[in-house]
Amino acid sequence: MTIEELYGIGEEFRNKLGTFRAEIQVCGGGGCLAAGADDLLKNFDSACRQHGLENKVRVVATGCMGLCGAGPLVRVTLNDVMYTRVTPDDVAGIVEDYSRKLKRYKERLLPGDFAFYGKQSPVVLEHMGHIDPWSIEDYIAHSGYEALAKSVTYHNPESVILEIRNSGLRGRGGGGYPTGLKWDIVRRGPAGNKYIVCNADEGDPGSFMDRAMLQGNPHSILEGMAIAGYAVGAQQGYIYVRGEYTRAIECMRHAIEEAERMRLLGNRIFESGFNFHVDLRVGAGAFVCGEETALLRSIEGLRGQPRPRPPFPSQSGLWGKPTVVNNVETIVNVAPIVLRGARWFSGVGTKGSTGTKVIALTGRVNNTGLVEVPMGTTLRTIVEDIGGGIVNDGICKAVQSGGPSGGCIPAKHLDVSYDFDSLSSVGSMMGSGGLVVMDDTTCMVDMACYFMDFCRSESCGKCIPCRVGTVQMHRLLDKIRRGSARESDIETLEELCVMIKDTSLCGLGQSSPNPVISILHYFRKEVEQHVFEHSCPAGVCSFEDADPASIAPPTSSEDISHA
Amino acid sequence: MNADHNSEQRSRHKQLDRALTRHQGAPDALVEVLHTAQQQFGYLSKETLSYIAAQMQLPPSHVYGVASYYPFFRLTPPPEREVTICAGTACYVNGSSRLEKEIRAHCCATKDPNDTPAADIGTARCLGACGNGPIVRVNNDVLLRANVDDVNAALAQQEEDAS
Numbered sequence: 264m265t266i267e268e269l270y271g272i273g274e275e276f277r278n279k280l281g282t283f284r285a286e287i288q289v290c291g292g293g294g295c296l297a298a299g300a301d302d303l304l305k306n307f308d309s310a311c312r313q314h315g316l317e318n319k320v321r322v323v324a325t326g327c328m329g330l331c332g333a334g335p336l337v338r339v340t341l342n343d344v345m346y347t348r349v350t351p352d353d354v355a356g357i358v359e360d361y362s363r364k365l366k367r368y369k370e371r372l373l374p375g376d377f378a379f380y381g382k383q384s385p386v387v388l389e390h391m392g393h394i395d396p397w398s399i400e401d402y403i404a405h406s407g408y409e410a411l412a413k414s415v416t417y418h419n420p421e422s423v424i425l426e427i428r429n430s431g432l433r434g435r436g437g438g439g440y441p442t443g444l445k446w447d448i449v450r451r452g453p454a455g456n457k458y459i460v461c462n463a464d465e466g467d468p469g470s471f472m473d474r475a476m477l478q479g480n481p482h483s484i485l486e487g488m489a490i491a492g493y494a495v496g497a498q499q500g501y502i503y504v505r506g507e508y509t510r511a512i513e514c515m516r517h518a519i520e521e522a523e524r525m526r527l528l529g530n531r532i533f534e535s536g537f538n539f540h541v542d543l544r545v546g547a548g549a550f551v552c553g554e555e556t557a558l559l560r561s562i563e564g565l566r567g568q569p570r571p572r573p574p575f576p577s578q579s580g581l582w583g584k585p586t587v588v589n590n591v592e593t594i595v596n597v598a599p600i601v602l603r604g605a606r607w608f609s610g611v612g613t614k615g616s617t618g619t620k621v622i623a624l625t626g627r628v629n630n631t632g633l634v635e636v637p638m639g640t641t642l643r644t645i646v647e648d649i650g651g652g653i654v655n656d657g658i659c660k661a662v663q664s665g666g667p668s669g670g671c672i673p674a675k676h677l678d679v680s681y682d683f684d685s686l687s688s689v690g691s692m693m694g695s696g697g698l699v700v701m702d703d704t705t706c707m708v709d710m711a712c713y714f715m716d717f718c719r720s721e722s723c724g725k726c727i728p729c730r731v732g733t734v735q736m737h738r739l740l741d742k743i744r745r746g747s748a749r750e751s752d753i754e755t756l757e758e759l760c761v762m763i764k765d766t767s768l769c770g771l772g773q774s775s776p777n778p779v780i781s782i783l784h785y786f787r788k789e790v791e792q793h794v795f796e797h798s799c800p801a802g803v804c805s806f807e808d809a810d811p812a813s814i815a816p817p818t819s820s821e822d823i824s825h826a
Numbered sequence: 827m828n829a830d831h832n833s834e835q836r837s838r839h840k841q842l843d844r845a846l847t848r849h850q851g852a853p854d855a856l857v858e859v860l861h862t863a864q865q866q867f868g869y870l871s872k873e874t875l876s877y878i879a880a881q882m883q884l885p886p887s888h889v890y891g892v893a894s895y896y897p898f899f900r901l902t903p904p905p906e907r908e909v910t911i912c913a914g915t916a917c918y919v920n921g922s923s924r925l926e927k928e929i930r931a932h933c934c935a936t937k938d939p940n941d942t943p944a945a946d947i948g949t950a951r952c953l954g955a956c957g958n959g960p961i962v963r964v965n966n967d968v969l970l971r972a973n974v975d976d977v978n979a980a981l982a983q984q985e986e987d988a989s
């Protein structure tokens with residue numbers, strides 16, 4: 264394969280697409296599949312055949328189109344119209360409308376100026392939801408593998424790294440570490456085997472951006488990994504995918520085979536001296552395996568438990584060799600940066616957080632789904648404009664960002680901008696991009712208890728502060744929920760937060776108190792109402808253990824020592 | 827029937843053996859091999875684990891240790907019918923814990939306490955349709971914005987389809 268041949272394949276496929284008058288794109292993302300997209304696809308196929316349109320209309324399943332909460336979604340490219348919550352009953356009407364050039368079928372039509380899409384600026388998700396993830400040609404026809412071709416053909420590895428450094432790209436998996444810097448360390452490491460590992464373990468429950476990309480645009484991940492390999496001098500890459508992601512795994516396997524067949528992966532890529540192979544490794548469902556050192560052990564076939572850092576994987580990773588570990592979204596950002604340049608990328612977003620961020624917007628908002636906004640967009644824009652406000656005309660109480668490692672941000676801070684530094688300044692973090700919106704039906708004590716329950720059950724047990732501390736914190740929070748807590752329990756909670764944060768071995772333990780700290784800080788009154796009045800403003804907690812004894816003199820030894 | 831069953835078992839073993847050969851000598855392949863075995867047999871029995879240990883020349887305790895570390899691996903046979911409630915954050919704020927209580931109280935259980943329940947009820951970390959919570963999976967059917975009636979209806983429908 265040469266760069267000219269690549270352009271040729273793209274051209275040919277675009278010509279083929281040009282023979283169709285329109286495409287009917289059915290969303291094949293996780294949410295829409297669950298809502299019945301598979302059946303729709305068949306229905307559209309046969310409806311088109313009935314109208315004699317099989318050579319005029321291309322019916323295709325794409326990746327996630329973003330508005331997952333209103334699935335199944337269907338797009339007709341002719342007038343670029345979208346339909347939501349499509350049922351098999353709507354198929355005939357939509358096809359008829361198209362074939363007779365009517366504009367009558369308004370049933371499920373999404374208004375053209377729908378704010379959900381209007382306020383977004385997709386870079387990472389640019390082609391997802393528009394192309395067929397099972398077709399490498401479709402990807403190539405949308406500038407796919409062009410960045411890899413250009414890197415290998417026209418640039419030396421140092422200048423690729425320089426471009427990534429200048430772009431200001433920071434890791435999207437949670438840490439926010441500068442990607443170019445990480446690559447540079449691996450490049451400068453001792454000669455010999457080096458590795459690229461794509462972290463697709465996606466442990467934050469309620470986040471699905473990585474999954475969407477794996478099954479919505481798998482080649483964009485392979486291309487980014489190959490560029491990373493070229494830049495740092497690695498010949499082997501691994502994608503570590505969560506075991507539950509069956510469909511994503513199939514799609515990714517297929518993509519690897521196709522890329523090998525076209526010699527976009529393998530030996531002498533673009534007739535250069537650069538060789539790069541990618542293998543898939545399937546994870547087995549432990550949250551902590553998303554932590555990079557645990558993940559590497561898991562790839563080595565061991566129990567995925569973290570180890571102390573340093574040494575960092577970039578110094579000593581897989582089998583002791585310098586290894587780049589990057590999140591899926593970080594990797595997908597690479598090709599656009601190579602194609603459009605560092606200056607373009609750093610012009611998007613804020614000074615400290617360049618580019619865009621993909622957010623999994625969920626919870627009590629009207630529009631839920633995958634969203635991509637420039638860094639620095641305010642939470643208010645995300646919740647009120649893109650999210651369309653709170654369900655049932657309710658009022659936003661808080662947003663939770665960063666999953667079990669993040670914090671709850673109260674509604675009064677909705678004007679904070681969504682970027683690495685601003686989120687930390689209000690006691691939360693970006694994490695991998697989960698954003699859960701809460702309204703007055705959400706009890707903050709219950710949420711704190713929920714997250715602590717998660718950390719408790721996901722703690723790998725290697726170090727004591729995390730293993731024992733998370734259990735104790737959960738017990739105390741549960742006492743508050745059940746109405747048997749005392750004032751001293753809040754103090755103990757606060758002490759435990761500090762202890763676990765300071766002494767745990769890995770990020771899971773260190774960040775596990777974050778949700779609790781933020782709730783004790785911003786929602787103190789609500790916590791105290793639980794403790795002193797046995798009342799839960801959200802009406803969630805049932806105070807089943809509440810009895811006069813809970814305000815009786817202390818009995819346990821630790822309380823006696825307080826007295 | 828029995829012959830069928832035996833030949834099916836044999837072909838499953840063959841798949842496992844193939845995975846073992848493919849990864850021959852690569853100690854990092856254990857997790858991969860376990861995945862294959864679980865795919866073939868539905869779970870990892872003691873016999874399967876010892877077999878893998880012997881073939882890969884690894885101590886059985888190591889193989890068991892790795893298999894039991896990862897929640898994805900089942901060490902007991904999967905239940906015949908399964909109701910899984912999503913316990914992810916997005917579903918949680920949409921009421922999944924209340925739904926779980928309701929399901930435990932009103933679904934799947936038969937009146938006779940000596941009778942086995944009609945399905946195993948469990949939770950999962952995230953079922954991947956987070957924008958539509960609460961999500962419940964009834965065997966292979968994924969229910970969006972689910973309630974107790976949906977779950978009962980799905981169970982009844984599947985019963986009907988099976989018979």
Ligand SMILES: Cc1cc2nc3c(=O)[nH]c(=O)nc-3n(C[C@H](O)[C@H](O)[C@H](O)COP(=O)(O)O)c2cc1C
Pocket residue numbers: 433434435436437438439440462463464465466467550551552553554555556588589590591593594695769770771
């Ligand atoms: C408990 C824990 C879980 C993590 N889970 C993930 C994950 O699911 N996906 C991910 O990309 N990074 C995860 N990380 C962060 C990784 O350790 C690592 O920082 C990241 O993959 C680096 O890639 P990036 O620089 O591109 O962000 C997790 C970290 C911790 C402490």
Ligand code: SF4
Pocket residue numbers: 551568569721722723724725726727729730767768769770771772773
């Ligand atoms: S902090 Fe928790 S998860 Fe991390 S190593 Fe310690 S016990 Fe394991």
Ligand code: FES
Pocket residue numbers: 290291292293294295296326327328329330331332334335336632633
């Ligand atoms: S899954 Fe269809 S829009 Fe996200």
Ligand code: FES
Pocket residue numbers: 468469470912913914915916917918951952953954955956957959961
């Ligand atoms: S949180 Fe329930 S499906 Fe993801």
